Amino acid sequence: MDIQSTKIELIKTILAIENSDLIQKLADFINKEEVDFWNELSISEQNEIKKGINELDGGKRISYNSFLKKIS
Known part of the structure; x- marks a missing residue:
């Protein structure tokens, strides 16, 4: 069915x-x-988010202004 x-x-x-x-x-x-948005993401998207969280937890950060300059 x-x-x-x-x-x-x-x-x-x-x-x-x-x-x-x-x-x-x-x-x-x-x-x-409710639908969990995490399950709607692709594996590569999930891995990128996990990578970012691990980098933040490891102290790897840049300032907001530095980020803006980087993407401008």
Whole structure:
């Protein structure tokens, strides 16, 4: 079954539920479900961020003004 068919079946099932407590629990679950941006990044993007954090932790930093001069 593809994702669209699954969604339709899920909606049909939800529409058939008469238990308001269960509906509220489902709504709470859906509203709390958040996508972690980290998982949306590519492996190379994750590695670059980790590298930057390690450099900062190791004391390797430049001033903001130096950074601006570097990219200008």
